[in-house]
Structures are given as structure tokens and as C-alpha cells.
Amino acid sequence: NAGVTQTPKFRVLKTGQSMTLLCAQDMNHEYMYWYRQDPGMGLRLIHYSVGEGTTAKGEVPDGYNVSRLKKQNFLLGLESAAPSQTSVYFCASKSPERENTGELFFGEGSRLTVL
Amino acid sequence: GQNIDQPTEMTATEGAIVQINCTYQTSGFNGLFWYQQHAGEAPTFLSYNVLDGLEEKGRFSSFLSRSKGYSYLLLKELQMKDSASYLCAVRDSNYQLIWGAGTKLIIKP
Numbered sequence: 102n103a104g105v106t107q108t109p110k111f112r113v114l115k116t117g118q119s120m121t122l123l124c125a126q127d128m129n130h131e132y133m134y135w136y137r138q139d140p141g142m143g144l145r146l147i148h149y150s151v152g153e154g155t156t157a158k159g160e161v162p163d164g165y166n167v168s169r170l171k172k173q174n175f176l177l178g179l180e181s182a183a184p185s186q187t188s189v190y191f192c193a194s195k196s197p198e199r200e201n202t203g204e205l206f207f208g209e210g211s212r213l214t215v216l
Numbered sequence: 217g218q219n220i221d222q223p224t225e226m227t228a229t230e231g232a233i234v235q236i237n238c239t240y241q242t243s244g245f246n247g248l249f250w251y252q253q254h255a256g257e258a259p260t261f262l263s264y265n266v267l268d269g270l271e272e273k274g275r276f277s278s279f280l281s282r283s284k285g286y287s288y289l290l291l292k293e294l295q296m297k298d299s300a301s302y303l304c305a306v307r308d309s310n311y312q313l314i315w316g317a318g319t320k321l322i323i324k325p
Contacts, residue, residue: 105258143220143303143315144259159312191258203249203307207258 103127107192107208114182114215122177122211124192132195133175135167137188144191150175182215218242220316222304227322228294236289236302236319244309250278250289251303253318259303299323
């Protein structure tokens with residue numbers, strides 16, 4: 102049972118470099134999310150998607166782009182990385198049928214360091 | 217603004233009971249959630265409350281008072297494996313989750 106899988110798990114970038122984080126889920130979930138988690142702060146929503154081909158901005162979208170070309174995949178891109186984007190990134194998914202319980206299924210996280 | 221407050225860190229003894237509090241001020245309310253997150257791992261869902269009262273699930277219980285903007289997570293018969301961070305999150309009027317910074321629970325033998 103793979104669930105939600107994120108790649109890569111770790112990455113070190115230099116300021117100005119670009120990269121893409123991949124999230125894949127095998128639970129046929131409609132909703133997918135990208136969060137960042139920083140020390141002393143709650144999870145903050147970057148972007149989300151309510152279905153294939155749709156994306157929307159969350160609380161902290163600046164400096165990030167996303168795409169949801171296939172239902173099972175949700176990509177997070179950094180076009181020009183900045184040290185402020187050093188963080189742990191979590192992908193999560195949810196089925197609309199679980200809307201009442203709000204249960205999110207998270208990937209294991211991707212730790213990104215920007216030098 | 218929207219705000220979720222939880223203690224930063226708590227310490228308890230194996231076999232004891234601990235209560236982790238969460239207070240919130242949000243734009244609307246559509247449910248409160250508790251997640252557990254072990255160090256270096258993903259958060260996992262623990263409980264959901266939308267009506268006032270206590271929800272019990274094994275050793276874990278969660279309480280909600282909407283009028284007070286308050287919830288707590290009660291952990292009984294603490295085990296070493298309960299050492300983790302506990303995240304409180306509230307779903308606001310736009311159905312977006314607002315997350316607290318989490319409470320790190322340390323269990324001592």
C-alpha cells in the first residue's frame with residue numbers, strides 16, 4: 102500500500118536554481134494539497150487541486166507553481182529557489198467522500214535546503 | 217486574523233494521562249481535527265470534532281466546546297510510542313484548514 106509518495110525526499114539547491122517535487126497517490130483521491138512546515142509554525146497551504154486539470158492558490162503561493170495533469174500526480178515547482186523556501190514540504194490527498202471527517206493522507210515529506 | 221494556540225511542549229510519564237489543549241479564533245468553524253506526527257514523519261489523522269462534546273477512540277479522546285473556541289486531546293495509559301507532536305487544525309468557513317504549530321509531547325519512563 103503505497104498511499105502518497107513524494108520524490109525526492111531530500112534536496113539541496115543553490116539560490117536561483119529550479120526544481121520540481123513530485124507527489125503521487127494511488128488512492129484515486131480527487132483532492133491534493135501541497136503544504137510547507139517550518140519550525141514553530143503550523144502547516145501552511147501552498148497550492149491545492151480539487152481535480153485533474155485544476156489548481157488553486159493557498160495561503161503562501163508566491164514563488165511556487167503547480168500542475169495536475171493526471172489525477173494521481175501533483176507537481177510542485179520552484180522556478181528560482183530562495184533561502185526562504187528552505188522547508189519541509191508535505192503533499193496530502195483526500196477523497197470527497199471523506200469531506201465530513203476531513204481525513205488527509207500525507208506523504209512522508211521532502212526536505213529542501215536552499216543555500 | 218485566524219489563530220490556533222497550543223502549548224509548544226509537554227512532558228508526561230509512561231502510564232499516565234495527559235491533556236493537550238487547543239484554543240482557536242477563526243473565520244467560521246466547520247470542524248476541528250487532531251493529527252499525530254512522529255519526528256521526521258508524516259502527520260496522521262487522529263480525530264475529528266464538529267459538535268460539542270467528547271469523542272472517544274481507544275486510548276485517545278478529543279473534546280470540543282465551540283462557544284469557548286476550545287478543544288483538548290486526552291491521551292490515557294501513555295506509552296513511549298506516544299512521544300510525538302500533536303497538531304490541532306480548524307476548518308474555517310471557506311473549508312480551509314488552519315493549523316496550530318503543534319505540541320511536542322515527551323514521554324518519560
